[in-house]
Amino acid sequence: MDPATAFRAFTEEIDRWWLPGPINAFDSSRLLTMRIEPGVDGRVLEIYDNGDALELGRITVWEPGARLVFRSGVDDTEVDVRFASDGDGTRVTVEQYVLPDGDADTAGLFWPKIAHWLVPWCRAHDAARPVHRLAPVSVGLHYEDPAAAARWLADAFGLRSWDRIPAEGDAPDWIELHVGPVAILLFPLDGKRSPEPVTHQTWVYVDDLDAHLKRAEAAGATIVRGIGQDGYRAYTAEDLEGHRWTFAQAPPAMRPVDGAGR
Structure with a gap:
């Protein structure tokens, strides 16, 4: 080019x-x-x-x-x-x-x-090529060495990136791998948002975040972090066994998909 x-x-x-x-x-x-x-x-x-x-x-x-x-x-x-x-x-x-x-x-x-x-x-330049679209569910994984984990996941499991797989010596703030439209976000263990041990976390995008929070509260979910704005509008809750879930407001460019969490 x-x-x-x-x-x-x-x-x-x-x-x-x-x-x-x-x-x-x-x-x-x-x-x-x-x-x-x-x-x-x-x-x-x-x-x-x-x-x-x-x-x-x-x-x-x-x-x-x-x-x-x-x-x-x-x-x-x-x-x-x-x-x-x-x-x-x-x-x-x-x-x-x-x-x-x-x-x-x-x-x-x-x-x-x-x-x-x-x-x-x-x-692979093609101005008519469709833009990337994210699925309404993403997964966050915490590793001691996210870059090494990304290389291993790419080699062993065939995970790919819309961005790039970090090379030896690279240490990006975050790494995004993808399986189709599903994002798998890799974070360092010392960069987790909670003092409790967290190894994984699931993101679910919902159409009405405020209504979703009210439903979770009514069901007795433990709200770890209420709705906040940090580049994305979201809240975090624990399920009945203490697993962390982050629910985020779905962006307008995310096409509605039938299924749970929408």
Whole structure:
């Protein structure tokens, strides 16, 4: 793929290569699509189901096929994306840095981590290809070494990733594997959300989170964490044997599926 095509894929098709997931947006429970408006002063946006949008950034440099720079709208950072010919393909370099006098403690340096989602999209590039859709159930697994576990699960069980299997030495904050549309999220043991030993946890996406919580409370479920907003709107409960379940508000882009939990 040449730089001009890669640039268009990055900007015009961000809604195609940006992976869905419970922690891949500032408000995934309402996320409808992603968008980059072309030209200087264009916006990088999360578009929500009610027509609202969160401005993730504002473009300061727009050089089609060569360079894109945008100032973050959610923290004190700037993102510089460069496109250059590299053999038969294109090298895309993503740098995100804290601005002078910016607050480094609140900086979310996530763009370099997620930009490699573009690679598999461009490798099998087809603008008409359907976007990724998540199933209404996901599973979270806690490992001492999630990266090593991901490599083993890929080799032994054939699990795949829309993103990438981490290489030796990589230590991403989270890893998403998939079996069809079902996401399997890998987390470190020391990164669990509870002081109690937790080895696995199931995510279920529901259409009406508030009504679902009331039903669980009425049935006597132990509510570990009430409804909160952490990139996704969700609550966590224990079943009759103490297993953890997280119920999250289904995003509008998640197509309704017949079955339990909907």
